[in-house]
Amino acid sequence: MSLDTPHDPRFDTLIDRCGTDCAKWDGMQGLYGVSPDSGLSMWVADMDFRPPECVQTALQGMIDHGIYGYYGDEGSYRAAIQWWMQTRHCWHVESDWIFSTHGLVNGTGLCIDAFTEPGDGVILFTPVYHAFSRVIKAAERQVVECRLVNTDGRYEMDFDAYDAQMTGSERMIILCSPHNPGGRVWTRAELEGLAAFARRHDLILVSDEIHHDLVMPCHSHIPAALIDGITDRLVMMTATSKTFNLAGHHTGNVIIEDPALRARFAQRMAGLGLSPNSFGLVMARAAYTPEGAAWVEDLVGYIDGNRRLFDAEVNAIPGLRSMALESTYLSWVDFSGTGMAQDEVIRRIQDDAQIAANHGTTFGGGGESFMRFNIGTQRARVKDACDRLARAFGDLQ
The missing domain is CATH 3.90.1150.10 (Aspartate Aminotransferase, domain 1)
Known part of the structure; x- marks a missing residue:
């Protein structure tokens, strides 16, 4: 070329x-x-x-103001997330579904802490983003590797093989969607198969969709939240960090529709005294715009x-x-x-x-x-x- x-x-x-x-x-x-x-x-x-310049301008505005106090009303930040998910992904998100975390590795750790116990199995479709395994092991949970099938240079899931692997000790799946590495954009049929697998084995599904905006032409990302029959066990994770090259702002979002799951996650957040930093919220709010x-x-x-x-x-x-x-x-x-x-x-x-x-x-x-x-x-x-x-x-x- x-x-x-x-x-x-x-x-x-x-x-x-x-x-x-x-x-x-x-x-x-x-x-x-x-x-x-x-x-x-x-x-x-x-x-x-x-x-993009809109992010630089927003940061410059903070610098020009010169006072870096606690961030107050998150309404405009949450509205920006809602607008982006609806406009870009046809996904309706309510404001109170959104939790801000210190990035999505932190979000992953919080999900493991909130929804599993030490010794529980957490499923990964490998090869996959290495931080997942690191966090699972550090939390004293067990990594359960369900290997993806490399079919002529394209990763696919094999749920028959995964069914045979299950021991009953597994409590959670962490999905990378789109997948890293390999760049697979999972199809609706694959996500439906995953939802059925999660129901069969009574598993919480944590879908890390941090790369969801970076999809090549002729491919379309489907949020896991748009798959029927999964929201009662689904935790979505998104961020501006990969989309806009803002990894250093360490700001991610855990989005939970189900009230019971949301209450469990909120309790864990409160128990750890977590709150977002103002720089990350300002950058993300500026990024999630038409510009x-x-x-x-x-x-x-x-x-x-x-x-x-x-x-x-x-x-x-x-x-x-x-x-x-x-x-x-x-x-x-x-x-x-x-x-x-x-x-x-x-x-x-x-x-x-x-x-x-x-x-x-x-x-x-x-x-x-x-x-x-x-x-x-x-x-x-x-x-x-x-x-x-x-x-x-x-x-x-």
Whole structure:
């Protein structure tokens, strides 16, 4: 794919993030041995783009005012969430269904704490976002891995196999929708199958939909809340963080329609004395606007261009196969065709190509031959990464 596409300064401008206490760039040498001076950071899921101007303006307004007290009435913030979910996802949300958490990893931990007990099983469809497993284990619950089936480079669920795995100790499912890694956008039929599975085994379903706005053309995300017969056991989690590259604001939302579940979650929130920070609420409220929506449309188009470039060039390298992304900016590359051990694959990527990427094993069962690459960056860097990988695995050509 040619790089001769119209220049968009919002996304094409290279931004030096080194020395800014940035985990993505300042932390990669310690984690991966890749120097930010000569390497590319393509691991943790934040993008190298500034958010839309409406967010910057809102923050500047706070700075100009100069007083940073407690946030008061959350009505306008909740209204922004309601508008976004209705407008973008055809999902009606009542204001009192919304709880603000310190990001969605925190939201996940709160759900585990509120709805399960130590020793209970929590189901993950692996390979999946690694923080889920970390939080489950830290809470002294048991991780139950239900492996996704890789069917010709596309993940699918196998509920017959999962039924056979159940022991009766499982209490919760944590779904990643759209899925990370692999980028699957689950179909209505798949979500209906999941709802039936949850009912059969009396499971709470926590649906982390943090990537729901970053869906590639020709695909449509369906919120789990729109599936019949699931709301009595459903907890939804959403945030502006991935959509608008605001991960540092640590603001997420747990949205619960069922009154009984909502009361249990509210009690746990109250017992921990949790409340949101004003900066996160102001940023999210500014993002969930028509101006923010227009920016997201342009962002998705840009990521889709990065995806097509990355897939074309990586798939041209013998032994490498990039899973076709239906959503997210996190490319999932299978290196099993190289015949190499994972240690050798990692050595070539980190030492030879000088790229910091996530190791597939951290995502649980099924990730052993994979690496995850963050393509939410300037297209020139995506092209550079492709060239580096081609050289690092050049002896296979």
